Amino acid sequence: KSRELIRRQKDIDSSAVAYPEDIPIAFESGKGATVRDADGNTFIDMFAGIGVLNVGHSNPYVLDAVHEQADKFVHTVDFPTEARLELIEKLDEIAPEGLQGNMRTVFGGPTGSDAVEAAIKLSKYNTGGTGLVAFRGGYHGATSGAMSVTSNKKFKEAYTPLLPDVVHAPYPYPFRDDKSPQASVDHALEEVQQILEDPYGGLANPAGIIVEPIQGEGGIVTPPEGFLQGLRDIATDNDVPLVFDEIQSGLGRTGQWWANEWEGVTPDIMTTAKALGGVGFPLSATMYHEDLDTWGSGDHAGTYRGHVVGMRAGTRAIEYIQEHDLLSHARELGEYLRARLEEAGESNPQLAEVRGKGLFVGAEFVDADGHPDGDVADAIQDYCFEHGVLVWKAGRHGNVLRLLPPLVLTRDLAETAMDVIVDAVEHATT
């Protein structure tokens, strides 16, 4: 049945759809951290729709509210609703300390890319600047502004000119930089400083700095301590907003509400999406300090400025995480996943580095000469799919195994999944 659905999809869907093709899987249903395919096979889900399903597939606590809301109404543009105000208040409650109580939220549309566009517009609007500092390895979305600040040429070379004034600074990546963590941070910060402060630095009229606190698509690249604080200081010194893109790393994924909390650094603007819609409803938001709330009514317009059902789902999902203390669970279970991978890497030089925080986990693979090896990650993914575990990949060379399971993943399921993943690593590298 899965093969048949895939065949039908190939006939009628866009050629841009992307999923691993070697192992035929078409989804039929999902529950918690498991999904069932059209042929009745059950899989442990270690990628959660790219970090969307933090409270699990079709979480019943969230769905109760979804059904109730859908029966009342679904769409209101910006007219006040309980659902809208509740979610804004909830976001304020869980915001990084420096934004709590003095934050505004704009729902700019359904996708993460929309939230990034809003962050870019807000930065430009408030500073009058045009230039943006972004980072190598960064991913921010598929719309023109978001593509401009994304660094991978593959995503954007066919669509230039994009925003003209974007300079990509190095992101600290000690493993690839072949530098100590401190040297890697110092190098990145010096470059950012130069871009903004040196007359030859490249940005004549800066509007802001946009960065992922942990790079997701880039390969779960987890910067050493000091990087985010360094950016905070540079942004303040240069009087430009610091934008944290928390679309993949936020809403509990790392065992804190926001990845930036690991360093206690507060941005001026923060984007969120993915898990914001609770159980997969498309919803994104840009949260920002009230000092930047200068737009006039209607200045940032759009039709889908907050899916009411998605908003209800989002609030309920946050409540669910709070009530079940899933942040602690994510921290503990993340330690377990990393420990299993590290153990596997001790005797296997091809598993070169394990990274991440909480349930945002990456393992980087190299060939016998230490070069990035995407084929190994491919083989691991295929093996896992064949053996009932859904895993994803990331990284510039597709050589990073990426695990971002629902936060509701149980220890039992995690152990079963890790047994398969460790077998997959052995199978793919020997």
Ligand code: PMP
């Ligand atoms: N920013 C980050 C950090 C992301 O990981 C993504 C999606 N992978 C986006 C922005 C874009 O989100 P969307 O695909 O919903 O437009």
